[in-house]
Amino acid sequence: xxxxxxxxxxxxxxxxxxxxxxxxxxxxxxxxxxxxxxxxxxxxxxxxxxxxxxxxxxxxxxxxxxxxxxxxxxxxxxxxxxxxxxxxxxxxxxxxxxxxxxxxxxxxxxxxxxxxxxxxxxxxxxxxxxxxxxxxx
Amino acid sequence: xxxxxxxxxxxxxxxxxxxxxxxxxxxxxxxxxxxxxxxxxxxxxxxxxxxxxxxxxxxxxxxxxxxxxxxxxxxxxxxxxxxxxxxxxxxxxxxxxxxxxxxxxxxxxxxxxxxxxxxxxxxxxxxxxxxxxxxxxxxxxxxxxxxxxxxxxxxxxxxxxxxxxxxxxxxxxxxxxxxxxxxxxxxxxxxxxxxxxxxxxxxxxxxxxxxxxxxxxxxxxxxxxxxxxxxxxxxxxxxxxxxxxxxxxxxxxxxxxxxxxxxxxxxxxxxxxxxxxxxxxxxxxxxxxxxxxxxxxxxxxxxxxxxxxxxxxxxxxxxxxxxxxxxxxxxxxxxxxxxxxxxxxxxxxxxxxxxxxxxxxxxxxxxxxxxxxxxxxxxxxxxxxxxxxxxxxxxxxxxxxxxxxx
Numbered sequence: 411x412x413x414x415x416x417x418x419x420x421x422x423x424x425x426x427x428x429x430x431x432x433x434x435x436x437x438x439x440x441x442x443x444x445x446x447x448x449x450x451x452x453x454x455x456x457x458x459x460x461x462x463x464x465x466x467x468x469x470x471x472x473x474x475x476x477x478x479x480x481x482x483x484x485x486x487x488x489x490x491x492x493x494x495x496x497x498x499x500x501x502x503x504x505x506x507x508x509x510x511x512x513x514x515x516x517x518x519x520x521x522x523x524x525x526x527x528x529x530x531x532x533x534x535x536x537x538x539x540x541x542x543x544x545x546x547x
Numbered sequence: 548x549x550x551x552x553x554x555x556x557x558x559x560x561x562x563x564x565x566x567x568x569x570x571x572x573x574x575x576x577x578x579x580x581x582x583x584x585x586x587x588x589x590x591x592x593x594x595x596x597x598x599x600x601x602x603x604x605x606x607x608x609x610x611x612x613x614x615x616x617x618x619x620x621x622x623x624x625x626x627x628x629x630x631x632x633x634x635x636x637x638x639x640x641x642x643x644x645x646x647x648x649x650x651x652x653x654x655x656x657x658x659x660x661x662x663x664x665x666x667x668x669x670x671x672x673x674x675x676x677x678x679x680x681x682x683x684x685x686x687x688x689x690x691x692x693x694x695x696x697x698x699x700x701x702x703x704x705x706x707x708x709x710x711x712x713x714x715x716x717x718x719x720x721x722x723x724x725x726x727x728x729x730x731x732x733x734x735x736x737x738x739x740x741x742x743x744x745x746x747x748x749x750x751x752x753x754x755x756x757x758x759x760x761x762x763x764x765x766x767x768x769x770x771x772x773x774x775x776x777x778x779x780x781x782x783x784x785x786x787x788x789x790x791x792x793x794x795x796x797x798x799x800x801x802x803x804x805x806x807x808x809x810x811x812x813x814x815x816x817x818x819x820x821x822x823x824x825x826x827x828x829x830x831x832x833x834x835x836x837x838x839x840x841x842x843x844x845x846x847x848x849x850x851x852x853x854x855x856x857x858x859x860x861x862x863x864x865x866x867x868x869x870x871x872x873x874x875x876x877x878x879x880x881x882x883x884x885x886x887x888x889x890x891x892x893x894x895x896x897x898x899x900x901x902x903x904x905x906x907x908x909x910x911x912x913x914x915x916x917x918x919x920x921x922x923x924x925x926x927x928x929x930x931x932x933x934x935x936x937x938x939x940x941x942x943x944x945x946x947x948x949x950x951x952x953x
Contacts, residue, residue: 430565430900435951438893462892462908462923483922484890485952486897 413505416497417513424517433518437489444492447481458533463487465534469541475500476542480534490519490531498538506542511535548844554932556581556837567902570937575720575748575881575928576906577770583833588775591826599825600799613829618815620832624839625765625782626756632788634781634815635828639747640670642766642781643714645818646743649791650712651678660709662740664689664697664726665918666719669911671745675714689715691918695722695872699730706738713742717749717765721912721924722872723881725753732761741787747771751930752879754842757782774834775827781818788814795820841931854929854938855880861942867949871919880929883910889952891925897948903927903941 411419427433447456451468458465463484470477478499482488497513498506514531554560557579562569571579591613597606599614614635622630636642655661661675665688672686679686687705690698702713713735718725728749732742741763746755750767757765764787769778783791793800793811797820802810811817841847855878862870862882869885872878886894895907906926909916916923927941 431897431951434897434900438951463890464922484892486893 413497413501413509420493420497421513421516434486437486437493439489440492441482441485441488441490444481444488444495445479447479451479452481458537465491467534467537471503471545475502476506476545478538487531491534494534494538503542503545507539507546509539511539548840548846550846550850550932550934553841553847554934556583557932558582560932564902564904565900567900570903570933570940572927572929572933572937572941573904573906574751574930574933575771575926577776578751578773578930579932580775580830581773581833581837583837584774584830587830587833588826591829596826598822610825614823614825617829617831620835621780621782624755624835625750625780626758627782628758629785631814632782632785634783634788634818635823636766636779636781637777637824638768638770638779639745639766640674640768640779642779643670643743643745644674645781645794646764646766646783646791647674647678647714648794649818650741650743650787651682651684652792653790655679655682655684655711657683658709659684659711660687660707661685662687662689662702662705662710662713662715664691664715664719666691666695666697666722666912666915667714667716668720668745668747669913670747671714671716671743672914684711685709688914689713691722694874695719695724695919696874696877697724697726697731699727699734702731702734706735706740710738710740713740714745715742716745716747717755718752718879718881719872719912719915720748720881721883721910721915721926723748723879723883723928724872724874725749725877725879728760728762736761748879748881751838763787769827769831769834772831772834773837775830777824778827778831780831783814785814788818791818793817793820797821799823847931850935851880851929851931853935854933857935858882858927858929858938858942865946867953868945871924880933881926882928883924883926885921885924886949886952889949891923893952894925894945894948897951898941898944901944901948903944 447466452466456466456468458467463482465482467480478495480491482491559579595606595609597610599611618633619630621633627633655678661684663672663675675686689702689705692698715731717728728744735742743764744762746765746767751772763784765782767780770776800812800817800820802812862868862884867886871883891907895905898905908923
């Protein structure tokens with residue numbers, strides 16, 4: 411599935427939910443089913459700091475593609491992480507570095523999550539783009 | 548006053564978020580403003596906007612009167628000995644920074660000690676750390692017990708001949724327990740050590756009498772006391788204010804200026820450099836009227852007591868929830884909790900969509916979070932316009948949110 415197709419699929423998934431609590435239940439399910447990052451990988455250099463929840467992002471480079479694994483101590487954040495990973499993990503550095511990540515707004519997560527959460531989310535997206543940018547050079 | 552008539556002064560309480568009635572329980576972060584405060588600000592901004600103290604024209608006189616009347620009002624509210632003991636600032640943080648800097652410059656040197664409690668807000672830790680760093684002084688920490696109660700009796704052993712000041716909150720913004728400030732002041736004064744009280748939460752929930760407390764400094768923010776943002780107060784005993792050097796230099800704080808030397812004005816002018824927040828500080832007048840009315844009204848007090856009883860019981864009886872700050876006798880309606888297996892941020896996000904405004908995270912008290920062994924907490928803080936019905940909805944929603952997460 412191309413990057414665009416995958417994004418479209420998630421936008422369609424989310425359009426099924428009218429109620430916020432239903433969206434959260436879906437994200438909680440996604441968060442719970444995402445494999446936890448092993449404790450030895452939860453290091454300071456993988457940590458994305460926020461006032462609220464903690465996020466760890468690990469990246470592997472293989473055959474010109476980037477593979478992300480990540481974790482959070484908060485389950486809704488982990489659900490969002492799971493979405494980001496399903497879209498961007500296994501893509502080329504070029505694809506990630508040039509993507510606008512606009513689908514996050516399209517599914518209403520950026521505006522409607524709390525501002526600090528949105529900042530944490532923005533930080534994670536920035537980190538992914540930064541890593542992709544470095545890999546491209 | 549009926550609770551309804553109190554609520555009618557706050558139009559936002561009648562609004563909805565995500566289709567649910569707004570239940571505002573983040574009052575310890577910032578309270579809502581009553582119409583009287585908004586009207587006061589509006590009248591001054593539209594009808595008396597002029598820089599205070601210097602000009603002779605009538606708008607300036609009006610603005611100056613409003614500003615100075617507010618000083619008298621605050622002095623009366625805190626029962627200060629004189630209005631010259633009231634310094635206006637932008638908030639409690641600015642008040643403590645002012646006190647810490649000026650006191651530190653005059654009285655703190657290498658090897659001296661400053662005592663704070665482990666339950667302080669960053670605003671009552673970092674300014675003292677900055678002083679300590681500049682002067683090579685030492686911070687010593689007064690601990691809490693397993694219920695979150697300040698161990699005031701340990702202060703006696705913590706104070707040494709190097710102790711220069713004790714800085715302590717009246718009520719912790721996380722634990723919601725009224726600290727025995729009078730006792731702390733008594734112990735400190737026995738050793739000749741002055742006490743600064745961070746009253747950001749205390750001034751909202753307690754009748755404060757600085758002469759009775761006998762504290763040397765008392766700091767609070769206007770916006771937590773229903774006044775406009777960017778307002779605040781530092782009370783200081785005259786004997787101290789006379790001895791402290793100014794914090795900032797500029798207009799208004801001087802007596803005379805020349806290149807051969809500048810002399811400073813007397814307090815409070817000495818500490819109010821530059822153009823002051825003259826449209827907003829006067830909102831402390833209607834805000835204090837509202838706060839005093841609430842602290843004296845039987846119906847309001849009864850409702851607050853019902854909320855406190857109900858929420859305290861509901862949170863302490865639920866085995867899934869751990870309430871921090873467990874001392875019913877000194878508790879105010881401010882509750883910080885941790886839930887086993889449910890992250891505070893997830894709870895706050897879900898409950899936001901149920902219409903409830905809560906605070907989650909470290910609440911500007913990282914050392915306390917470390918002491919309690921948590922990464923953050925979920926906090927509900929109530930104000931006089933909150934109802935028992937809202938408290939019941941809060942508990943119901945908390946349980947539902949926990950069920951979603953576990």
